[in-house]
Structures are given as structure tokens and as C-alpha cells.
Amino acid sequence: MKSYEKLExxxxxxxxxxxxxxxxxxxxFDGSDVAILSSxxxxxxxxxxxDTQMPVLKQREPxxxxxxxxxxxxxxxxxxxxxxxxxxxxxxLRDAVRTSILSTKWRYKWVTLPYLVFDNQSVxxxxxDQTLVKNKLxxxxxxxxxxxxxxxxxxxxxxxxxxxxxxxxxWILFLSRGSVKEFILEIWKGHRYRLPSSIYSxxxxxxxxxxxxxxxxxxxFNGFRSLKSLDLQHIxxxxxxxxxxxxSCPLLExxxxxxxxxxxxxxxxxxxxxxxxxxxxxxxxxFRDTFHLAxxxxxxxxxxxxxxxxxxxxxxxxxxxxxxLPHIQRLEVQSFFLKYLAAGTIPGKLPKPCVxxxxxxxxxxxNDIEENLAALCxxxxxxNLQELEMLARxxxxxxxxxxxxxxxxxxxxxxxxxxxxxxxxxxxIRQELYFINFLLANTxxxxxxxxxxxxMDGGWELVKELLRFRRASMHAEIIYLDx
Amino acid sequence: xxxxxxxxxxENVVPEVQQKKTQALILKSSDGEEFSISxxxxxxxVAIKNMMEDDCAGGVIPLPLVDGGTLARxxxxxxxxxxxxxxxxxxxxFDEEFLSGMEVDVLCxxxxxxxxxxxxxxxxxVCQRIVNGxxxxxxxxxxxxFRIESDFTAEEEEQxxxxxxxxxxxxxxxxx
Numbered sequence: 001m002k003s004y005e006k007l008e009x010x011x012x013x014x015x016x017x018x019x020x021x022x023x024x025x026x027x028x029f030d031g032s033d034v035a036i037l038s039s040x041x042x043x044x045x046x047x048x049x050x051d052t053q054m055p056v057l058k059q060r061e062p063x064x065x066x067x068x069x070x071x072x073x074x075x076x077x078x079x080x081x082x083x084x085x086x087x088x089x090x091x092x093l094r095d096a097v098r099t100s101i102l103s104t105k106w107r108y109k110w111v112t113l114p115y116l117v118f119d120n121q122s123v124x125x126x127x128x129d130q131t132l133v134k135n136k137l138x139x140x141x142x143x144x145x146x147x148x149x150x151x152x153x154x155x156x157x158x159x160x161x162x163x164x165x166x167x168x169x170x171w172i173l174f175l176s177r178g179s180v181k182e183f184i185l186e187i188w189k190g191h192r193y194r195l196p197s198s199i200y201s202x203x204x205x206x207x208x209x210x211x212x213x214x215x216x217x218x219x220x221f222n223g224f225r226s227l228k229s230l231d232l233q234h235i236x237x238x239x240x241x242x243x244x245x246x247x248s249c250p251l252l253e254x255x256x257x258x259x260x261x262x263x264x265x266x267x268x269x270x271x272x273x274x275x276x277x278x279x280x281x282x283x284x285x286x287f288r289d290t291f292h293l294a295x296x297x298x299x300x301x302x303x304x305x306x307x308x309x310x311x312x313x314x315x316x317x318x319x320x321x322x323x324x325l326p327h328i329q330r331l332e333v334q335s336f337f338l339k340y341l342a343a344g345t346i347p348g349k350l351p352k353p354c355v356x357x358x359x360x361x362x363x364x365x366x367n368d369i370e371e372n373l374a375a376l377c378x379x380x381x382x383x384n385l386q387e388l389e390m391l392a393r394x395x396x397x398x399x400x401x402x403x404x405x406x407x408x409x410x411x412x413x414x415x416x417x418x419x420x421x422x423x424x425x426x427x428x429i430r431q432e433l434y435f436i437n438f439l440l441a442n443t444x445x446x447x448x449x450x451x452x453x454x455x456m457d458g459g460w461e462l463v464k465e466l467l468r469f470r471r472a473s474m475h476a477e478i479i480y481l482d483x
Numbered sequence: 484x485x486x487x488x489x490x491x492x493x494e495n496v497v498p499e500v501q502q503k504k505t506q507a508l509i510l511k512s513s514d515g516e517e518f519s520i521s522x523x524x525x526x527x528x529v530a531i532k533n534m535m536e537d538d539c540a541g542g543v544i545p546l547p548l549v550d551g552g553t554l555a556r557x558x559x560x561x562x563x564x565x566x567x568x569x570x571x572x573x574x575x576x577f578d579e580e581f582l583s584g585m586e587v588d589v590l591c592x593x594x595x596x597x598x599x600x601x602x603x604x605x606x607x608x609v610c611q612r613i614v615n616g617x618x619x620x621x622x623x624x625x626x627x628x629f630r631i632e633s634d635f636t637a638e639e640e641e642q643x644x645x646x647x648x649x650x651x652x653x654x655x656x657x658x659x
Contacts, residue, residue, distance in 0.1 A: 075587065075591040075629075076591055083598055087613050087614060090610050094650040098622075101635070101640055101643045102622065102629075104634050107643075126652065
């Protein structure tokens, strides 16, 4: 019989399987008698073959027999709990909860899920009015937390129908007694939700993300000692609380701040910070001990105007800003932040060049002479730049006073690494052309310059000028995009 | 019915890397099969990488929790992902094909191995693949696909549906 021949090869493996089976079935097994094992394996193998050939026979078999196990009906239900948890964590909460109906084994598999996400996808709620929706949502979260057992590593609450209700206090208190590592709370509408003081005792937190919240840490708050990533958007916090929070999270690596109020000075003291993304209205930014900071994106959402700039000391914001950023690799200067940098003295270049900076993006008003000079200072301080983006910001203001003679500021400067340049929103004014000319003439390995004007007006003139400029790179292509 | 532990390409799979003179090591499965694999491919498994760093067993790494058939599959995966010329797109296509042909039992084996050997990409993809068989599917469908035998009475099922009514909200009862 053919299956006998096959058997020779599979025998050992079957024996191995059998051994496992006997162990799982809690049967006593010596383990030394290979011959018996092989025979058992042989019988089992035969049974398996006949199993498929003779369905009548199958019906006579009691279901508890190992032969049923060996064809491994239902492997998945018997996977270890931590693997099931990981598989189920790929499902939304509602899908995971629905597995409870599969069989008694699955009845409570989902209750150990370490990641709990309540958002619009994982919890669908429909009800005729807002109050009912809210009540339903609250009872769902309560229900899930009541049934849940084991550690909760991640808790995310971000449902468009949930306002900052006091029930959240209760959930946070519950989480604070466990070991939550990741906490995300996004209040989509309504007033800022005032976080309860229990949030500040979640000392296992690694990632904290808050949207539309009011933070008032208690006076004895000693920081989040494990926190590596903090994302605060649309939040209110006072100046001292903000500074204290940043400086007392010693492991903080990533900080995102968008649209905040209550504080106007961004005093960042974070020795391990690598990534800083900020956008909002603020008066000043200063870094202390941020020597590892590598990626910075900073947008000032209000035009500080020229008058205020004079108030700053003679050091100048450019020098001040870069003093604590010796290893910066990527920098995005957004909205009106270049205006801020241009305040005070603008040196020809920074005292210490940003040797690691490979990507620079600048939002600039080409009509503003100070901004032009600040941009030039930045460029001359980045000898190893590989990619540059200049995005024109148009403002309804007359060309500033001495827009005439900045041509002399464009002395040659070698950008020996610069390969890709993008210039967007230009209108063909003189200062823009100075920059384009300057960049083309000083980039020996440039591969591509993309120019996209802000409008159709004067496009043809711009193209004519672009064609004229000498290029240091033989391989550079210039791509002119329609607005 | 072929024995489950067969290698996907027939017996005695010899990974291509064996022919190359690159630094290789031997992985030994629970059932004693030995596979040669380049160090760079093996290093994609965090667990094997740690074992290599500890320099255990002089070039032969025993993997008592992975059978030969599964190990052969895992090695195919690792070799592809360590291939020099393979673009991300190539790998993505490979991953898709690699998993699409697998039966539930095999997926479970590969999931266990991926977790044990700490191959994050593989483990993630396998979990995703398993879950795709559950998402937006009817209970009957899921039971059939995974050969899960229900031991609930109709009454008990109703009770569960009632208890977690919110999880069934908006579910098309005939979805499959």
C-alpha cells in the first residue's frame, strides 16, 4: 500500500506529534519506547487516511479520540493567549468582541486584549439624539472596562460623539491604577475637557496624546518619568505647568504641540528630545539642553510685524535659536516663523554651521528684506544640505524699504551636497530670481530644481529668466510646473 | 492527504544561499531537519540574531518549537527579505503571494514561528491575514473557515448577542 511507503518518512514526525498529543491529553507517557510510539503513529496515520475515505467510519468514532486532534480541527482556538491577543488586536474592538459568539473557548478571549481603542470605527453607535448616543457610548466603555482583565497597555478614546464628560474621569482613574503605557484622548467637540489629577499619576506612560483638553497638574506633580512621546493639540495650560511638564519628563524624545493657549513662551528643556513639531501662536522659543534634537518643524501662526522685532536684544533670534541645536538634521520653518528668526541682528552666517542639516524647508515672504537675509544666513550655515524647499508667502504689503540692493549679499557659497530644490509660489520678482540664480550657480551636483509659480501672471517672463541662468551642475534639470 | 509537515517545495529544501559562499549558519528544526541560511537573512529574526550574538551551538541553532515544514517557509520568507536587489514592491508582492496560498493550520504554525523567532513583519502580516478571514464575516463563515465547532445553544447565542448588542449594531446578518 502506498501510504506505508509514505509512512516511513513521516513516521518520526507523527511520533513527535503523538508525543505532544499525549502530553496535551495529560496521558502518562514514558517517552523511551520509540517502537510503540511509531506503531501508534502508524495506526493514527492509517486512521487519518481512512477518515477521509470512509465518512461512515468517522461517525462511529467518539469525538474525544486523539485521531480527531491529529487532523487538527480548530488549531486557532488553541493558540496561546498572547498570540490570540495579538491576532485580535488587528481587529476593531467591536469585531473582537463579536468573536465571543464563536464557541465557549472564544467566549472571553477578547477580555484580555491589551489594546483598547474606542473610536468611530471600533464602536458604532446610532441613536435618535445626542444624549442617547452619549449614554450608549458611556455604557459601552463602562461595560468593556468592567469585563476586561489583565493589563491595559493602550487606551484610546476618540469618538466624534463624545464630549468632555465627567465619565472620562472615572475611566482615567481606573487606568491610573494599572500600567497604561499609551493614552490617547481626543475630544472632538465642545469645551476643553479638564483632565482629572489621576492622569498625572500614570507613571508607566510612554506615549500621551491629548486633543482639546485642559491640563492643570497638581502642585506635587513630578513629571512622567517614562514618557517618550507627548502630543498636545488644542490644549490649555499655564506657562509654569507647561515648562515643568516638559522639563520633568527626562526621557522625552518626541514633542508635538499644535494650537495651544495659556502659555506663550516655548521654553524647551529636554535633554533627550529628538523630534519637535510645533505650530501655534507664541512669543518666543528657547531651547536648553536639547543637543540631540534632530528634527524640528516650527510654525508661528501670527505675523509678529516689524515693530515688535525691535524689542528683542542684540543677539538676534537666529543665533539664539540655533545655539542649542548642534545636531539638527531636518528643519521646517513654517508660516511666519522666518519673520521671528529675522528679528534682531542677522549675521552673514551662524557662528557654528549646522553640519548635519540635510533637509531645509522655508516659508518666506520674498518681499521682506529681513526674511531674505535670514534665509540667506540659514542657507550659508548649512553646507551639507541635500534637499531644499522654499515656499513663497504672499502678503498684502508694499515691498519693504530697501528691496533694492540685496544683490550684493549673494556671494558664492558652495552647496556640494545639494541635489533637490523646490521653489513654490513664486511670482518672478527680483528677490526670487536672486535666490534661484544663486542656488543654480552654487550647486555642482544639483539633479533637479522644480519651480512652481503662484499664479499665471508673468509666467513666461519667469521661464525666460530661468533659461538664462548659468548652472553649476551639468546634470541639473529644471522642471517648471503650472500653478 | 499530504503530511502537514512537508516542505512547500517538496522534501530536502536547500535554500539558494547554501550554494553561495556567504557566511552561513544552520537552523535545526524540532524534527531534526537542518537548513542552511545566510547570516544576513537569519538576522532578520530578532531571536536568531540574539542567539547568533550569544554565539551558541557553534553555528547550529536549534529551534525546538518550529517544525521543518514551517521552518522551510520561514526561511523562504527571510531569504526574500534579505535579497539584495529586492525592492519594497517586490517584497510586498512576495508577502502577498507567500501568505495567500496558506491554509489556516499553516497560518497558525507560521504565526507561532513568527512570534517565537520575533520576525515582526512576518508576524504582523500573518495576524493580518488571519484577521482578514474574520473581518465583516458572518459567524457561520468564521466558524467554517477556522473549523471552530460551536458548542452554544441557540439560546446562549441570543444571550451573547444581547449582552454585546452594541458590537452587533450595523452588522449585516448575512455578510460573508
